[in-house]
Amino acid sequence: MVLDANWAVKWLTLCAQAMAENRVWLIELDRAIGDSDHGENMDRGFQAVLDKLAEVPPETPGAALKLTAMTLISKVGGAAGPLYGTAFLRAAASLGDTVEVEPAAFAGALLAARDGIVARGKAEPGDKTMVDAWTPAAEAAVAAAADGAGSVLEVLVAAAEAAEAGAAATDPMVARKGRASYLGERSAGHRDPGAASSALILRAAVGAAA
Amino acid sequence: MTVSLVVVSHSEKIADGAAELAAQMAPDVSIVAAGGTTDGRIGTSLEKVMAALEQAAGPDGVVILTDLGSAVMTAESALEFAGEPDGVVLADAPLVEGLVAAAVAAQGGADVHAVKRAAEAVYGSATGVPPSSSISAVEEGSVTGAGPEFTGDFELINQAGMHARPAAKIAGGLSSLDARVTVNGLDGTSMTALMTLAAGKGSVLHVEAWGVDAERAVNYVGGLVQAGFGEP
Incomplete structure (x- = not known):
């Protein structure tokens, strides 16, 4: 399996599918501690990404991610738009014109995405945000790629599993950023919707390579 | 432009x-x-x-x-x-x-x-404290520091006193000058600060200015106030 433009398009297609399937779950998560629009926004955003990909088929993974960035910031509306947009934009910049992405380059792109989210949202690990999914995911991918033995699939799986564990770890946290922070202690006991959708995105990357 | x-x-x-x-x-x-x-x-x-x-x-x-x-x-x-x-x-x-x-x-x-x-x-x-207040405190307390380079006191003669339009005229003009200006201790380039003065007819505006355009700044405010901001 190589991480080329076809993989990227399949990844984004699976993201759209995952957002559609989990739309109601994300809405419910967001209703508990936010403004209940996350599922709707992500579903609409990724459907728009599919339309764009069909219009202008990308020639590299980087081009696919850049198109995604632009579309998500335009269509999502809430805070998730610019955060995911920045993540995909920084990942795209990190990949450049690479046609086939090596494991280490993929890990580097995840780190760049995480740094973009932190720069844009000013959240830190433990704030109960999507950073809590992206930070362990990027670090796990870097570690898996550094092993040298790590195949592309192993790096993708490491990232997805770390993101899922990171998202689950937001359950007991008290939110310190975003609208959930207005709830204070009452935000504990609910999964952060942004961390949940981040884990879906990284799991889709595995599906596209399998 | x-x-x-x-x-x-x-x-x-x-x-x-x-x-x-x-x-x-x-x-x-x-x-x-x-x-x-x-x-x-x-x-x-x-x-x-x-x-x-x-x-x-x-x-x-x-x-x-x-x-x-x-x-x-x-x-x-x-x-x-x-x-x-x-x-x-x-x-x-x-x-x-x-x-x-x-x-x-x-x-x-x-x-x-x-x-x-x-x-x-x-x-x-919003808190009634001009952003530059700490700077002026340092200047006044230091040995070499100087007070304002130019000052002026001007009585409001227009019926409505200080309201949005006069505040806009003062703040707008001052912000294009190379001077730090306070009006009754508040930032003269801040329209909202000037409005919080709630200064009615007969109130006196005390203007202090520092910088290259300090004199122009004081004269600018004085000119506007003495002309009643072009209002009755």
Whole structure:
């Protein structure tokens, strides 16, 4: 399996599918501690990404991610738009014109995405945000790629599993950023919707390579 | 030409309304609203913000005013997509008050940094403390420090005293001068600070100014006050 433009398009297609399937779950998560629009926004955003990909088929993974960035910031509306947009934009910049992405380059792109989210949202690990999914995911991918033995699939799986564990770890946290922070202690006991959708995105990357 | 302004709000109505309000005090300033999503929902749209930035772009630069959190993120993203263009800055200020203050400063011919400062000075006035108060305290307490270079006391003669329009005239003119000016201890370039003086007819404005244009600044305020701001 190589991480080329076809993989990227399949990844984004699976993201759209995952957002559609989990739309109601994300809405419910967001209703508990936010403004209940996350599922709707992500579903609409990724459907728009599919339309764009069909219009202008990308020639590299980087081009696919850049198109995604632009579309998500335009269509999502809430805070998730610019955060995911920045993540995909920084990942795209990190990949450049690479046609086939090596494991280490993929890990580097995840780190760049995480740094973009932190720069844009000013959240830190433990704030109960999507950073809590992206930070362990990027670090796990870097570690898996550094092993040298790590195949592309192993790096993708490491990232997805770390993101899922990171998202689950937001359950007991008290939110310190975003609208959930207005709830204070009452935000504990609910999964952060942004961390949940981040884990879906990284799991889709595995599906596209399998 | 003046500095142009872009208003980014989650609500199209807020962006349009704020732009309309500010335009009343700044007829020559281009104020472009980018509110709501492209399909008319509550939210912010990169497309709308980028289109507004393009429309507002000019030789004198652009200051962007935003409302809640993700509007800031969308505006920052737009700048990142546009390759961080020169002369385009984000002001960290309350949307309505900051926009009006920025518009007045731009109308007065202030440059892009002065317009941004005028918008952000609104925060300082909210507590009644001018942002520069700490600087003047240091100067007064130090051995080599000097008091204001020029001062003046002017009695308000117009019926309505200090209200929005006079405050806009004073703040707008002062923000284009190279001087630090206080009026009764508050930042003279902040329209909202001046309005908090709530100075009626017969009140005296005490003006202190530092800097190259200090004398002009005091004379400017004096001239306006003594002419009753052109009001009865």
